[in-house]
Amino acid sequence: MTEENISNSSDTDNIKTFEIKNDLQKIIVDAFSLFTSDNINSIPITDLGKVIRYLGCVPTEEELNEFTNIVENRNAPNTVDKNLFVPHMEKQIRAFKYKPGTADELLQAFHTLDTESKGSFSVDFMQQALLKGDSLDPEDITEAIKTAYDPDFQCIQYDIWIHKLLGKTKMDPYALATNDVVSTNRAKAEEDGELNRLLLLSSENNDIDPAVKN
Numbered sequence: 001m002t003e004e005n006i007s008n009s010s011d012t013d014n015i016k017t018f019e020i021k022n023d024l025q026k027i028i029v030d031a032f033s034l035f036t037s038d039n040i041n042s043i044p045i046t047d048l049g050k051v052i053r054y055l056g057c058v059p060t061e062e063e064l065n066e067f068t069n070i071v072e073n074r075n076a077p078n079t080v081d082k083n084l085f086v087p088h089m090e091k092q093i094r095a096f097k098y099k100p101g102t103a104d105e106l107l108q109a110f111h112t113l114d115t116e117s118k119g120s121f122s123v124d125f126m127q128q129a130l131l132k133g134d135s136l137d138p139e140d141i142t143e144a145i146k147t148a149y150d151p152d153f154q155c156i157q158y159d160i161w162i163h164k165l166l167g168k169t170k171m172d173p174y175a176l177a178t179n180d181v182v183s184t185n186r187a188k189a190e191e192d193g194e195l196n197r198l199l200l201l202s203s204e205n206n207d208i209d210p211a212v213k214n
Contacts, residue, residue, distance in 0.1 A: 024176040028089050031055050032082050042079045045072055052089070053140070055173055057098035067092070093173045103162055110158040120155040 071084040130141045148156040
C-alpha cells in the first residue's frame, strides 16, 4: 500500500500520521473521505455517526458518545481528524464492536414489535420506533423511511426491507478483520511448521547413539 499522509492542517500537527497497511484501513479511509471536501482531512463531529454507520457498524448512543470523546480533535473542537478516526475505528472493528444483527436477528426484533403479526408497519409507527433508537438522527430516519416505504401498500413490509438493506451492503469490515486473523494464524502455523521441520532435521543430524557416546 502507498503511504497515506493524512494531516494537512497545523491544527493536527501533534496527531500521529500513519500508513495504510491493509484493506480494512483502506475502506475506513475511503468511507471517511466520502464525508470530507477536497484536501480536508477532518469532518464535523455531527457526521461521525454517519461515517460509522456507512461502514456497516451500529453503535448504541452510549457507544457513539464514548467513540466521540476519544476521536474528537482537541485542537479543533467539534471536528474529527482522520488520523484519530481510522486507527480507533479499525481497533473497534477488529474487536467486533458495533457489529449489526443478522437478518434473522433483525426479523425477530421486528416480530417483537409487530404484536398483530401483520408483517408490516405504518410509516408513523416505524418513525416512532426509529426515534427510540440509540444512534439514528432525524436525517438518517428520513432516509430509512424512504428506503423502506412501499407505495403500493402504503406501509413498510419489514421482511422485504431487511433484505433490501442487507443487499445494499457493499462492504463487510468484520469479514476483512476475520480474514486478517485467519491469514495471520495460517502464517504463524506455517512458520511453526517450518521451525519444527528444522528442529527435527537438526535432531536427526546430531543424533548420537548413547552406546557410542558412553
